[in-house]
Amino acid sequence: MSDLLSRTHAIALDAADPLRAFRREFLIPRHGSGEQTYFVGNSLGLQPRGAQGAVQEVMKQWADLAVEGHFTGPTQWLSYHRLVSAQLASVVGALPSEVVAMNTLSVNLHLMMVSFYRPSAQRPVILMEAGAFPTDRHAVEAQIRFHGFDPADCLVEVQPDEPNGTISLAAIEKAISQHGPRLALVLWPGVQYRTGQVFDLRAITGFARLHGARVGFDLAHSVGNVPLQLHDIAPDFAVWCHYKYLNSGPGAVAGAFVHERHHRDTTLPRFAGWWGHEEATRFQMAPEFRPAVGAEGWQLSNPPILGLAPLRASLDLFERAGMDALRAKSEALTGRLDALVRQRLPQVLEVITPSETERRGCQLSLRVAGGRSQGRALFEYLQSVGVLGDWREPDVIRISPTPLYNRYVDLHHFVEEVEAWAGL
Numbered sequence: 001m002s003d004l005l006s007r008t009h010a011i012a013l014d015a016a017d018p019l020r021a022f023r024r025e026f027l028i029p030r031h032g033s034g035e036q037t038y039f040v041g042n043s044l045g046l047q048p049r050g051a052q053g054a055v056q057e058v059m060k061q062w063a064d065l066a067v068e069g070h071f072t073g074p075t076q077w078l079s080y081h082r083l084v085s086a087q088l089a090s091v092v093g094a095l096p097s098e099v100v101a102m103n104t105l106s107v108n109l110h111l112m113m114v115s116f117y118r119p120s121a122q123r124p125v126i127l128m129e130a131g132a133f134p135t136d137r138h139a140v141e142a143q144i145r146f147h148g149f150d151p152a153d154c155l156v157e158v159q160p161d162e163p164n165g166t167i168s169l170a171a172i173e174k175a176i177s178q179h180g181p182r183l184a185l186v187l188w189p190g191v192q193y194r195t196g197q198v199f200d201l202r203a204i205t206g207f208a209r210l211h212g213a214r215v216g217f218d219l220a221h222s223v224g225n226v227p228l229q230l231h232d233i234a235p236d237f238a239v240w241c242h243y244k245y246l247n248s249g250p251g252a253v254a255g256a257f258v259h260e261r262h263h264r265d266t267t268l269p270r271f272a273g274w275w276g277h278e279e280a281t282r283f284q285m286a287p288e289f290r291p292a293v294g295a296e297g298w299q300l301s302n303p304p305i306l307g308l309a310p311l312r313a314s315l316d317l318f319e320r321a322g323m324d325a326l327r328a329k330s331e332a333l334t335g336r337l338d339a340l341v342r343q344r345l346p347q348v349l350e351v352i353t354p355s356e357t358e359r360r361g362c363q364l365s366l367r368v369a370g371g372r373s374q375g376r377a378l379f380e381y382l383q384s385v386g387v388l389g390d391w392r393e394p395d396v397i398r399i400s401p402t403p404l405y406n407r408y409v410d411l412h413h414f415v416e417e418v419e420a421w422a423g424l
């Protein structure tokens with residue numbers, strides 16, 4: 001075994017890790033008398049220690065101030081959603097006015113499609129990946145039907161063309177140019193949830209806009225995972241959730257991005273609500289809708305303040321750590337996991353996530369040799385020893401080391417337990 005891939009070396013890497021202190025900012029679930037080895041930040045991120053305090057602060061404002069909490073002090077509820085804008089914008093590479101925390105992901109996807117999927121008889125098509133996360137497929141199909149079109153004709157799905165179910169950029173480009181004149185919208189994920197593949201969003205946006213299509217991204221698995229430059233890449237919109245890599249709790253308030261070029265366009269149809277009305281005149285309660293300039297103008301309701309509070313705690317950690325440092329550690333963690341699996345577990349696990357650093361984020365998707373029954377057996381064994389990954393049918397275990405709270409030595413715990421299970 002090469003020294004660089006030894007457990008001893010991992011311990012040294014942890015000791016020298018500039019981000020090592022962030023692990024202490026999280027509540028790590030217990031396993032027996034120790035801690036779980038938690039690799040499921042792609043599904044539900046761990047609770048930041050600051051989250052309780054942020055929620056308690058709102059509970060106290062409510063107790064002490066009641067309705068006056070809307071208008072009192074720096075964390076007043078009237079503008080509470082704006083407390084996260086700058087930090088969130090920096091995580092996704094946007095202007096603060098381009099992002100808003102509101103609703104949940106699927107709701108935001110529908111709201112964005114109301115504005116940016118405007119099918120005509122000549123241009124009715126939405127292009128997406130085959131094998132997309134189900135909610136995206138459901139939302140797209142529903143939108144096509146809502147406009148009186150037929151998904152059989154108006155939904156184009158790009159099939160994986162690479163051996164492990166990943167999709168080449170060439171295949172995406174080909175599909176976009178093939179359907180170009182009929183494309184109303186290209187909807188694409190930043191990171192594919194099943195394979196862990198990271199897509200070249202800049203290139204995809206370029207192809208789509210070249211053909212006159214609108215572009216939207218589902219960044220559920222990208223936000224807080226890989227660096228994003230939404231303003232520069234300039235899709236029309238993006239949506240994401242905050243409970244995965246953003247560690248803001250189950251069902252946390254989600255996020256949306258609307259590019260600056262649309263901010264003053266009052267001709268865009270939208271499903272309006274009073275919280276999207278410009279703030280200065282909102283409480284005049286006039287009948288006509290005058291949207292706030294920016295992504296905030298897509299809000300409907302006054303937001304669930306208790307649901308937003310943990311996001312503040314989480315974003316403070318992202319600001320302190322910095323996305324560049326997080327990405328550097330993430331590349332090292334996931335690169336090491338990839339090397340360990342290939343070196344020590346080739347008979348047991350096959351890495352299906354692309355091996356190029358720029359085509360993957362935290363997550364490695366690992367296909368278990370022997371199919372579903374072996375896969376389930378290994379998955380359940382790992383759970384029983386406190387190593388948490390997640391399972392995707394029919395035979396894939398997803399392991400997502402996250403740079404805020406995972407250690408290099410955690411990777412060795414995983415590999416050693418797989419060896420123990422396989423009798424290696």
Ligand SMILES: *Cc1c(COP(=O)(O)O)cnc(C)c1O
Pocket residue numbers: 104105106107133135136189193218220221241
């Ligand atoms: C997690 C995830 C969702 C979840 O949608 P919710 O509305 O938050 O339940 C949607 N799309 C993708 C790609 C996801 O990974």
